[in-house]
Amino acid sequence: MITKINFASLGFNASLSGSKFTRSNNCLLSFRKIISPNNYTSYTATTISPSSSNQNELTPHNYSTELLKELTNIKEARSKRKSWTEAELKELVSLVDQHGTRFTTIQKHFSNKVRTVAALATKYKIWVASLNKDKIESEWTPQEDHKLRIGILTFGVGEWGKISEYMKTKDISQISRRWQKISQTRRGRWTAAENAMLEKLHNDHGKQWAQFAGILGRPARNIRVHYSFQFEKWSKQEDELLTNSLKEFGFNWEKILERFPNRTIRKLKSRVDKCTSINPFVNHGAWTAEEQKLYEKAICAHGSKWLDVALVVKTRTPKQCANHYTHYVKSFCSDREKLLGTYKAKKRRRKKTRFDQLENIELNETRMLKIWD
Numbered sequence: 011m012i013t014k015i016n017f018a019s020l021g022f023n024a025s026l027s028g029s030k031f032t033r034s035n036n037c038l039l040s041f042r043k044i045i046s047p048n049n050y051t052s053y054t055a056t057t058i059s060p061s062s063s064n065q066n067e068l069t070p071h072n073y074s075t076e077l078l079k080e081l082t083n084i085k086e087a088r089s090k091r092k093s094w095t096e097a098e099l100k101e102l103v104s105l106v107d108q109h110g111t112r113f114t115t116i117q118k119h120f121s122n123k124v125r126t127v128a129a130l131a132t133k134y135k136i137w138v139a140s141l142n143k144d145k146i147e148s149e150w151t152p153q154e155d156h157k158l159r160i161g162i163l164t165f166g167v168g169e170w171g172k173i174s175e176y177m178k179t180k181d182i183s184q185i186s187r188r189w190q191k192i193s194q195t196r197r198g199r200w201t202a203a204e205n206a207m208l209e210k211l212h213n214d215h216g217k218q219w220a221q222f223a224g225i226l227g228r229p230a231r232n233i234r235v236h237y238s239f240q241f242e243k244w245s246k247q248e249d250e251l252l253t254n255s256l257k258e259f260g261f262n263w264e265k266i267l268e269r270f271p272n273r274t275i276r277k278l279k280s281r282v283d284k285c286t287s288i289n290p291f292v293n294h295g296a297w298t299a300e301e302q303k304l305y306e307k308a309i310c311a312h313g314s315k316w317l318d319v320a321l322v323v324k325t326r327t328p329k330q331c332a333n334h335y336t337h338y339v340k341s342f343c344s345d346r347e348k349l350l351g352t353y354k355a356k357k358r359r360r361k362k363t364r365f366d367q368l369e370n371i372e373l374n375e376t377r378m379l380k381i382w383d
Contacts, residue, residue, distance in 0.1 A: 293325045
């Protein structure tokens with residue numbers, strides 16, 4: 011008598027494969043692994059009563075037709091899994107051309123369902139590597155470097171497979187190594203020709219710093235920083251326009267941005283913070299008596315929170331308030347305390363050595379005395 015039972019209630023792990031048998035409470039448990047057409051794996055368990063669990067009865071003719079068919083398919087699949095046919099390789103290549111390297115999708119469309127995703131990916135990698143052995147292994151020519159740069163601008167950094175198909179003379183690993191080498195070679199001062207090339211590349215392709223690296227032969231970060239300093243400088247006309255805009259609109263950055271189509275709000279704020287002379291609401295030079303009173307009041311209330319202090323003073327920036335604190339403290343110090351502070355600062359700046367000169371002399375004398383004794 012065979013009765014189906016709940017597999018989860020038995021507390022068995024779901025890591026069993028194939029069909030297994032085990033005895034529990036004088037009953038024989040049969041575990042079966044069933045693979046649905048959607049590759050979903052499930053397990054079922056059946057119990058065989060003790061009366062029908064004799065060894066003579068555990069023969070293949072007692073198995074169900076479905077189980078025998080499943081075991082036969084597994085055995086045939088394992089034998090077929092050992093060798094790849096030419097038809098399978100052609101099918102794999104055509105599917106890769108259609109779906110790229112998404113082997114999970116390829117496995118669903120592959121005719122031989124025995125081939126797993128890992129098997130398809132590994133076979134394609136090994137097979138393509140064997141085909142690429144015929145590619146040129148010599149040094150790179152200037153024409154190939156030029157072709158590589160065109161491929162980078164066309165397909166982008168990291169698309170080594172597409173660039174390899176475009177070049178037809180180098181494989182993926184050669185192209186990636188060559189790009190790393192030629193994109194970080196130059197250092198030092200920029201020439202006029204490099205600046206002209208960078209400006210043209212930026213106008214044609216935007217801020218594609220990683221792609222410009224191999225063309226200019228400099229690291230991408232250096233190119234980005236150089237462009238910001240070289241081509242994004244603020245002219246006197248722009249500074250005057252920003253000052254007038256602040257007087258007219260205040261800190262309404264959206265309206266101010268309408269007058270600066272080539273700038274962003276972040277750059278406008280950064281310019282005002284770094285160059286305080288542009289800000290018409292900030293005073294410069296000596297602090298007035300009224301500002302000093304507000305500053306002392308803010309220091310007592312907020313301490314060294316310079317943003318809050320600046321909000322109280324209203325006519326100074328947080329940086330000005332922080333710099334003014336040293337002068338504010340020195341006004342309460344005596345001449346002796348000022349000299350002591352200068353002496354301590356010099357002492358901190360002085361290079362620290364393990365021993366002074368006199369200590370080294372004494373140490374050498376004691377060593378010599380020990381030797382003589």
